[in-house]
Amino acid sequence: MKLLLLGPLELRVAGTGMDLGQPRRQAVLAALAADTGRPVTLETLVDRVWDGDPPDAARSVVYSHISRLRRLLDEAAVREGGGAAARPPIRLGKISGGYLLEADDDAVDLARFRSLVARGREPLYPDAERAGHLEEALRLWRGAPLPGLSGAWAERMRTAWNQERIEAAVAWAQTCLRQGGPERVPELLRPLLADHPLSEQLAAVLMRSLAAVGSTTDALHVYTRIRRQLADELDLPPGPELRSAYEELPSGTAARKRQAPPPRAVPAPAQLPMDVSNFTGRDVQLADLTRALIPGAGANGATAAVVSAVSGTAGVGKTALAVHWAHRSRDAFPDGQLYVDLRGYDPQRPVSAAQALTGFLTALGVLRQEIPLRLEDRAARYRTALDGRRLLVVLDNAASAAQVRHLLPGSPDCRTLITSRDSLGALVSVNGAHRVVLDALSGTDSLALLRALIGERIDAERSAAADLADQCARLPLALRVAAELVLSRPAEPLARLVAELHDHQRRLDLLDSGDDPRAAVRAVFSWSYARLAELPARLFRLLGLYPGPDTDAHAAAALAGESVEAVRRALDLLARAHLLNRTAAGRYGMHDLLRVYAAELAAGHDPAAEREAALTRLLDHCLAASAAAMDVLYPAERHLRPAVERTGTGLPPLRTADEARAWLAAAQSTLVALCSRTEEPGPSGHTVRIATTLHRHYERSGHYTDALTVHTHALRAARSVGDVRGEADVLVCLGAVHRRLGDYDSAQQLHDTALALCRRIGYAAGEARHLTNVGVLHELRGRYREAAEQHERAVALFRSVGDAPGEADVLNNLGIVLELLEDFEASVERYERALELYRAVDHPLGEASALGNLGILVARLGDHAAAARHFERALTLFRRLANAAGTGHALSNLGNALSGLGRHEEAAGHQREALDLFRRIGERYGETGALNGLGEALHGLGRAAEALAAHAEALEIAREIDEQEEQARAHVGAAAVLRDGEPEEADARLREALDLYTALGSPRAEEVRGMLDAG
Incomplete structure (x- = not known):
């Protein structure tokens, strides 16, 4: 028989726990067991159990619990196998004025822990034996002590016992370090430090053990985290012991290279472009960068973030130098390398700090749904993600200090390398940037590069090569x-080619000054361009107009109005001539100087009408490809998207969901750039149609930040040309995204604005879509009657325009609201009518949704087995459609039905799977429902403390998003857990739920009132 206090309170017999009864009885047992072997007066017991505020009948309640505990201990002794005359391992006796719990040496884990710790501290024992006693004591712990008990006494015990545990752990770790066995220390200390993150004792000894096994980087992570938490939570700097542990860590480049990156759920980012082939020269600058950016290699050290700016004219090799040095120095940055081309000298399409931060945060493992919308918040999240990591950030082609300010890490362990044509003086003066100025190659290095590129011809014609x-x-x-x-x-001598170039330069009308090195670059470009055949030359010019960072053959073919095969050959030729570069499989990009040159050629050679026609063809192509991808991913929603014609140049392969998603991912930057051209009147109509075409992709894939960017540009485009209907359609998209993000007020304002527009122009279908979205908002806020009214009006409008899928969607939503109002017959009628319409138009997504809603209603009427069957069919459909949000809700609903059938373990598994999904896609409404469902399943399993924790988290999230239905559900769930041991608290929770349901006008208020009356 064992009585366990170092974790959840348990009485175990032959390895099986016995039911200790209600929490008050457990509190009495814990109050006695805390002083095993010592008498506890009745007054002390009452004070511990009721925190100095006992009810009048407290003594009688204690007597009753003592009597039941005696019977429980006697029953346990019999089950243990002891005879009637045998002495039980744990005994509860009466003494004058109180009680005494006696136990054999190993019967109570707290007593056993203290005995082992005492032996582990005995200086007469050798280190190995002492460490063994201390480790055995630490392994008795199973988590936080007495988690199911509340009150001041229980909290004091938790604090005191946890401190004993920390001190024992520190003593054990120090003993292990003394005897040369540090490798076992992190296993025990890491979870303990996670539970007590402000314990400097634990952090210091863990850091020393990590350093002893060669994990200096991990030790630095420990120090960085606790230093930050001490500052944030206590406004304190690290104490002497912690600072000493930090100062003892090995430093220098050699030590850093031995460290592995800390374990993370995502791989370390490795975003550097391919290293430059035949890189030549720049030895002085490479050494300068190493001294500036690698701690231990120069004077800068690791005391502050060092920004190194490489500046120089276009074409001088800034990017090549930065990328080559970064590849050479990868070992100095074990946590990865981030890279972004900011395109700062592209007058129309520079990369904003917000866009760059989205890419960086995604690479660092931050879910897109968790990326903040405000730039300042996004930058703060970026700095947090970098904190403690040893990582290199390369910011290529920056236009100014302002463009990179939000991209600078705050961690001293990160380094930033920036290339720019600007001197970035503000970064030098304010941020302490180290400037590296890049000039043209020396004559020797130029010849060396030509020899590497051309070969031995350079040696034979050295004078011509120098020329x-x-x-x-x-x-x-x-x-x-x-x-x-x-x-x-x-076959031609180098001298003849050089003479040809020299003559070409004399004839070419270049920039104002012959001293401008860009003039030479353009002369060479012109020399190479002049030799191109007609199609490659025209394609090169038009690519100067391309709005995205790179293109594929199909988009380039649309731009040129030629066949894909002919354009693919032209692209390969341009790449071989170094007028394009391959950026990924099947995609091509262009140096910004070449882009400017190509655009100027287009302006001089191609009439404005032809340039506009080329961009229109590109817009047509991107719109058609977007529509084709959406048809593959969401075929039943074609009626919600604008009609799109196929283009003559053809589309990339978009036959499967994987191909569709891959194209959308690769084309996303181009699509955003196209939609950003709202200041130009031509593409406005395309922008609106692209946005409304991609709406469902953004919403259901969780790319909410991209969605807001695209839809905001589309709204501006519609308004710029007076497209009222387009404006109304885009407002549907924006309102839905804000609703998904939990910003109900903004969503309501957007739909209200759109409703006025739809009514003004007589756009019935648009009005119906906004009405049903407003109905969903009312429902989420618990305003069920208002929600029903909006949905009924939307049904009538959809029916009047013959939109069967739209009518089915609203009937489905209306069924939910009528169920919440407990008009079950009407609710079933709406669901069944929606199912008929969905099946008639082959809409599996709608069918899955209606099945799920019908299952919820059937479960509420008590038929959990039938409900489970509905949810399983819905889950199959959602998974087949790869619909994450629908899958999450089906899993959670199935878990609720299984709880109703008493299959709590299965139910908890489904709720956890749903919870993971909702957190991954950032749907907070689903998250709070899954947490409440998990709490209900855990309660069914008898895991009261975990159940209460789940309901508490659900309540917190529901309050954040103003979701009152789930708030009330959390209170009811918590009350069910508390009913036996804390009836007063349970009643208080039920009263909270009653107030919420009453305010919502929900009939469930009567159900809760009945629970209160029943006591």
Whole structure:
């Protein structure tokens, strides 16, 4: 027989727990067991159980509990196998004025723990034996002590016993370190520090043990976390012991290289572009970067974030230097490398800090749904994600200090490398940036690069090669383009080619000053461009107009109005000539200087009408490809999307859901760039149609930040050309996204604005869509009668315009509201009519939703087995459709039905799976429902403390999003758990639920009132 206090209170017999009864009885047993072997007066017992405020009948209640505990202990002794004359391992006796709990040496884990700790502290024992006693004592713990008991006495005991545990753990770890066995320490100390994150004793000894096994990076993470928490929660700096442990950690590059990155749920980001082939020269600058950016290699050290700015003219090799150095230095940054091309010198399409932060946070493992919308909040989340990591951030092609300010890490363990044509003086003066100024290659390095690119011809014609380098202004980009042209004409002497270039430069009308190195670059570009055939030349010019960072052959074909195969050959030719670069499988990008040059060529060679026609073809292509992808992913919702015609140049393969998602991911930057061109009147109609076409993809994939960007541009586009109907359609999209994010007030304002527009222009279908969205908002806020009224009006409007899928959607929503109003007959009627319509139009998503709603109603009427069957059919459909939100709700609802059937273990598993899904996609409404369902399942399993914790978390989230139905459900669930042991608290929770249900006008108020009356 064992009585366990170091975790949930348990009485175990032959390894099986016995039912201790209500929480008050458990409190009496704990109050006696805390002083095992010592008398406890009746007054002390009463004070411990009721925190100094006992009821009048407290003594009688204690007598009753003592009597039942004696019988329980006697029964346990019999089950243990002891005879009538045998001495029970745990005995409860009466003494003068109180009681005494006696126990054998090993029968109470708290007493056993203290005995082992005393032996572990005995200096006469050798270290190995002492460590063994202390480790045995620590392994007696099963979690936080007495989690099911509340009150001041229980809290004091938890605090005191936890401190004993911490002190024992520190003593054990120090003993292990002394005897040379640090490798076992982290296993026990990591979870203990997680439970007590402000314990400097634990953190210090854990850091020393990690350093002793070579995990200095992990030790730094421990220090960074506790330092931050001490500052945030207590406004205190680290104490002497913690600072000492930090100062003892190994430092220097060699030590850092041995460290593995800390374990994380996602792989370390590795975003660097491919290293530059045949990189030549720049030894001084590479060494300078190493001294500036790697701790221990120079004077900067690790005391502050160091920003190194590489500045220089276009084509001088800034990006090549940064990427080459970053690849060489990967070992110094074991937690990864982030990279973004900010395109700061693209006048129309620079990457904003908000866009860059979204990409970085995603790479760091932050779910898209958790990325804040405000720039300042997003930057703060980024700095938090970087805290404690040793990571390199490369910000390429920055236009100004302002563009990168929010992208600078706050952690001293991160380094930032920025390239820019600007000197970034503000970063140097304010942030202490180390500036590296890049100039043209030296004559020797220029010849070395040409030899690496061209080969031994350079040695045979060294004078001509030097002349070629000079004509290229010794700029790497120009040298590479020229080298490719030389290689394309192997039979001609280098001197003749150089003379040709020299003559071409004299004839070319370039920039104002012949001293501008960009003039040489353009001359080389022109020299290479002049040799292109008609289609590659025209494609090169048009790609200067392309709004995205890279393209595929199908989009380029649409831009040029040519066949995909012809354009693919032209793209390959341009890549071989270094006028394009391959960015990924089947995609091509362009250096920003080449882009500017190409755009200028287009402006000079191609009439404005042809340029506009090319962009229109590209918009048509992107809209058609978006529609095709959505048809694959959401075929039943074609009627909600604008009609789109197929383009003549064809579409990329979009036959499967995987192909559709892959195209949407690859094209996302281009789609956003296209939708951002709202200041230009031409693409406005396309922008609105692209936004409304992609609405469901953004909403259901959880890409809410992208959705808000695209829809906001679309709204501006519609308003700029007076497209009132388009404006109303985009407002549907925006309102739905804000609702998904839990911002009900903003969603309501958007729908109200749209309703006025729809009524003004007589747009009945649009009015119906907004009405039903408003109905959903009313329902989420518990305003069921108002919700029903909105849905009924929407049904009539959809029916009047013959929109069967729209009518079915609203009937489905209306069934939910009527069920909440307990008009069950009407609710069933609406669900069944919706199912008929969904099946008639082959709408599996709607069918799954209606099945789920019908299951909820059947469960409420008491037929949990039938409800489970409905939910299983819905779950199958949702999973087949890869619909994460629907899958989550089906799982949670199935869990609720299984709880109703008494299958609590299965129910808890389904609720946990649903909870993970909702957290992954950021749906807080679903999260609070799954938590409440989990609490109900855990209560059924008898795990009271965990059940209360689940309901408490559900209540907190429901309050945050103003979801009153789930608030009330959380109170009712908690009251069910508390009913036996804390009837007063249970009644208080029920009264909270009653107030909420009454305010909602819900008939469930009567149900709760009946529970209160029944006591």
